[in-house]
Amino acid sequence: MPKNDQDAKILILIPAYNAAHYLPELVSRIKKAAPNMAILIVNDGSTDSTSDILPQLNILTITNSANQGKGFALNRGFGYAIEHGFEYVITLDADLQHLPEEIPLFINKVESADIIIGKRDISLKNMPLVRWLSNSITSIIISRFCGCKINDSQSGYRMYAVDLLKRLKLKSEKYDFESELLIQAGEQGAKFAEVPVSTIYRGSPSHINHLADTGRFIKLIWKRMI
Numbered sequence: 001m002p003k004n005d006q007d008a009k010i011l012i013l014i015p016a017y018n019a020a021h022y023l024p025e026l027v028s029r030i031k032k033a034a035p036n037m038a039i040l041i042v043n044d045g046s047t048d049s050t051s052d053i054l055p056q057l058n059i060l061t062i063t064n065s066a067n068q069g070k071g072f073a074l075n076r077g078f079g080y081a082i083e084h085g086f087e088y089v090i091t092l093d094a095d096l097q098h099l100p101e102e103i104p105l106f107i108n109k110v111e112s113a114d115i116i117i118g119k120r121d122i123s124l125k126n127m128p129l130v131r132w133l134s135n136s137i138t139s140i141i142i143s144r145f146c147g148c149k150i151n152d153s154q155s156g157y158r159m160y161a162v163d164l165l166k167r168l169k170l171k172s173e174k175y176d177f178e179s180e181l182l183i184q185a186g187e188q189g190a191k192f193a194e195v196p197v198s199t200i201y202r203g204s205p206s207h208i209n210h211l212a213d214t215g216r217f218i219k220l221i222w223k224r225m226i
Contacts, residue, residue, distance in 0.1 A: 010107065010159075011086040012039045015073035019094035020049040027057045029100040034107070040080060041094070042073040070156075071170070071177020078165045089160045097200045098157040105195040106159040113193035114164040115185055117150065118157030120199040142179055146186030153182060157197055164190055 012030060016023065023041070030039055040060040043050050045067035054061045062076055074091060081089045090106050092098040098118065109116050122135055131154075139153040156178060167188055172180045185192075 009086065010034075010037050010088045010090060010110070011077070011081045011084075012037050012103070013074065013077040013081070013089050013091045014039070014041045014094050015044055015070050015077070015091075016041050016046065016050060016094035017044040017067060017070075017073075018046045018048045018050065020046065020053050022094055022096050023050065023053050023057065026094060026096055026100065027059060030103065033100045034103045037090075037103075038086075040077055042077050044068055044070070044073040069174040069177070071175070071180075072173040074177060075170060075173075078160075078162075081162050082166055087162050089162060089165070090158070091160070092157050099198050099200070102157075102195075102197050105197065109193060109195060110159070112191075114161045114190035115182070116159040116193045116195060117152060118155050118197035119152040119194040120155060120197060122152055138179060142182050142186075145183045146192065148186075148192055150182060150192065151194060153179060155197070164188065 012034060014026070019026075027039060027041075030037070038060060040062065041054060041057075043054060043061060043063040045064045051063065054063075060080075062080065064073065064076070077091075078089060088110060090103060092100070092103075102118070106116050106118070122132065122139075135152065135154045139150050142153040143150045158178075164185060168181060168184045170177060170180055170184065
């Protein structure tokens with residue numbers, strides 16, 4: 001269970017794996033951008049100094065004993081939000097490729113939709129070729145299942161209504177988790193919205209296994225089709 005607790009309407013949730021280098025700056029900037037929000041970092045079995053750094057940050061923490069995957073970490077955070085009465089969850093990555101200063105963009109649209117997605121500039125000018133191709137294809141497919149256009153289906157910068165999360169039965173544990181979530185939300189008749197966010201690639205190592213995660217996505221879609 002988390003090491004401490006606090007009451008807030010919106011929970012800021014960060015899955016973290018070997019992101020110790022970024023966490024102090026990330027948390028500091030979040031506290032400045034959203035000073036009254038609770039912050040929860042799910043340490044997904046990191047093998048760097050994350051476990052040493054987290055106690056110094058004065059935030060909520062959950063630690064997985066071994067690396068389980070981004071989806072597993074997010075689901076633990078969602079469970080915490082549900083259990084502790086939060087109404088919304090904002091998710092962002094731990095490597096500063098999502099600007100904490102843009103959190104107010106989501107807060108300003110609270111209650112306007114069940115899921116608000118931070119839409120990056122999806123172009124080869126701003127995104128590596130492999131990610132551009134992957135995002136473009138998955139966004140087209142997921143849009144069909146959701147019944148509305150999703151421009152950036154792989155963006156992890158999102159706000160979720162907890163009432164929606166309570167209704168979802170998510171099984172994925174890796175990077176296909178966020179795609180499964182969008183598809184199930186669409187099947188539930190969820191309302192989607194987008195906010196423009198910055199497109200940043202800092203050269204931080206990606207934990208995505210493109211072959212394996214593409215295979216998981218294909219399996220996810222195939223199950224929905226049959």
